[in-house]
Amino acid sequence: MNTGILQAAIAAWMVLATAPCAAARVSNDLAAAVGEMAGFGFGEAHELFDHALRHAAPGTPAWQQAIFGKAVCAHQFSPSSQRLIEEADTLYRQLLAECPDSPYAPRATMHLGRMRELGDYYGDAPDLAGARVLYQQVIDRWPTQDIAGEALLRIAGTFIQTYDATQAVHGVSLLESWLRTHPGEPLAAAMWQYMGGAYLNPLNNHARALDCYLEADRHGLLVLGKEWVVYWRIATIADHFVTNRDVAVAYYSRIITETPNSGKAYESQLALERLGAPVPPITLYTRGARDAARAKETP
Numbered sequence: 001m002n003t004g005i006l007q008a009a010i011a012a013w014m015v016l017a018t019a020p021c022a023a024a025r026v027s028n029d030l031a032a033a034v035g036e037m038a039g040f041g042f043g044e045a046h047e048l049f050d051h052a053l054r055h056a057a058p059g060t061p062a063w064q065q066a067i068f069g070k071a072v073c074a075h076q077f078s079p080s081s082q083r084l085i086e087e088a089d090t091l092y093r094q095l096l097a098e099c100p101d102s103p104y105a106p107r108a109t110m111h112l113g114r115m116r117e118l119g120d121y122y123g124d125a126p127d128l129a130g131a132r133v134l135y136q137q138v139i140d141r142w143p144t145q146d147i148a149g150e151a152l153l154r155i156a157g158t159f160i161q162t163y164d165a166t167q168a169v170h171g172v173s174l175l176e177s178w179l180r181t182h183p184g185e186p187l188a189a190a191m192w193q194y195m196g197g198a199y200l201n202p203l204n205n206h207a208r209a210l211d212c213y214l215e216a217d218r219h220g221l222l223v224l225g226k227e228w229v230v231y232w233r234i235a236t237i238a239d240h241f242v243t244n245r246d247v248a249v250a251y252y253s254r255i256i257t258e259t260p261n262s263g264k265a266y267e268s269q270l271a272l273e274r275l276g277a278p279v280p281p282i283t284l285y286t287r288g289a290r291d292a293a294r295a296k297e298t299p
Contacts, residue, residue, distance in 0.1 A: 026052045026062050033069055046073035059099055067095050068104040075111060080121040089115060106147045109138050113151070117158060128158040149187045152178045153194065160194070163202045172198050192216035193230060200233075206241035210234060214247070228262035231255050239271060249277040260284035 033048035049070035056063040071091035074084045092108040099105065113134035116127040138151035152174065159171030175191045185191065196212035199205045213234045221227050235251035238244040252268040257280050265282045272279045
C-alpha cells in the first residue's frame, strides 16, 4: 500500500476520532466561560473563550459565541486599557465580517457604538458622531428586533448628554417620534423617564418633565427597587413647580406605602401634613417585625 495514502488515511481517522472530544471540550469551555461572566470574572472567562475560539471550527455557532464572548470580556474588564478596547473592537469587527447574520451581530454592532460613545480608559475621547453611525446601523439592519429601540435611545442620548439645549431638543424629538410610531416599544418606560430628565435639565420645562415621568410610571418603571426616585421627582415637581396638588399627594403617599425604605418616607409625611392631606403611617419597621414573627412560627 502506498505509504502516503496510508499516512493520509491515519491522519483523517485521527481527525474524525478526536472531533467529538474537541467539540465537547469547546462546549465545556463555553459553559464555564458563561458561568465566570455571570460572576463578573471577565479575566477567567476571557481565557476560556480564547481557548474555545482556538479549537472551534470557524464560523460555527460555537466559534461565534466564543469570539463574541472574548470580545465582551475584553470590553468589560476592569481596569480598562487601550489594548483591551482595541482587542474588543477587532474581535467584534471580525465577527461581523465573517458572520454578518450571526445572532450576536446586532449586539456586537451596539457594543462598537458604546465603545465610541463612552470613554473606556484614561485619555479615551468619546466619538459621539461615530457612535450614532453604528447605532443607526443597528436600526437599519434589525428594525424589527427589540434592540432597534435600544439603539434609538442611545442615539437620542448622544444628543441629550451634551447638555446643549438645541441638541437636547433634537434628542427628545427623536424619542417622541419613535414612541409615536412604535406603540409597543419594550423600552417605552425608559424613554419616557429619560425624556423627563432631559426636560428637567437642560430644558428646564417642569410641566413637560412631569408629563413624561407620569407616562413612564404608566408604562411600568424598569428599574425595580428604584421606583421612589421617579415618585419623588413627580411629587416634588407637582408640589413646587406645577402646582398639581392631587398628583403630589398621590405620589408622596406612594413613597410612604410602596417604598418606605427609600429614605424619603418621613419627608413625604411632612409634605402631606403641609398639604393638609391624610398621612399614611410608615410600616417599614412594623412590617419587618411582623415578617420575623411569621418566620418564627413557620416550622
